[in-house]
Amino acid sequence: MSKQAILEMKNYVVESYAMLFNCNLGEAEKIVGNSSFIKTLNENPEYVMHYDDEYWARRINNEVNGYVH
Incomplete structure (x- = not known):
């Protein structure tokens, strides 16, 4: 997985998070940047790419709100 593809995915998730959660x-x-998503993205980008940006934005929001997966 290229560094460019990883950066693009991160940016898509940031944009989705802002849109979905009105920030x-x-x-x-x-x-x-402070979520576990970044670690997962860097360690296993192929896994991350199996889900869309909105999925990850919602999962990050659950993490922020203390929900466990």
Whole structure:
């Protein structure tokens, strides 16, 4: 998986998070950047790519709100 593809996926998730949860891109960037999603994306990008950006945005929001998967 290329670094470009990983960066694009991260950016899609940030944009989806901002849109779905009504926050600005800067806030979404911080939330996504502090989530377990980034570790998963870096360690197993193929797994991450099996799901769309909205799935990950919702999962990150669940993490922020204390829901466990």
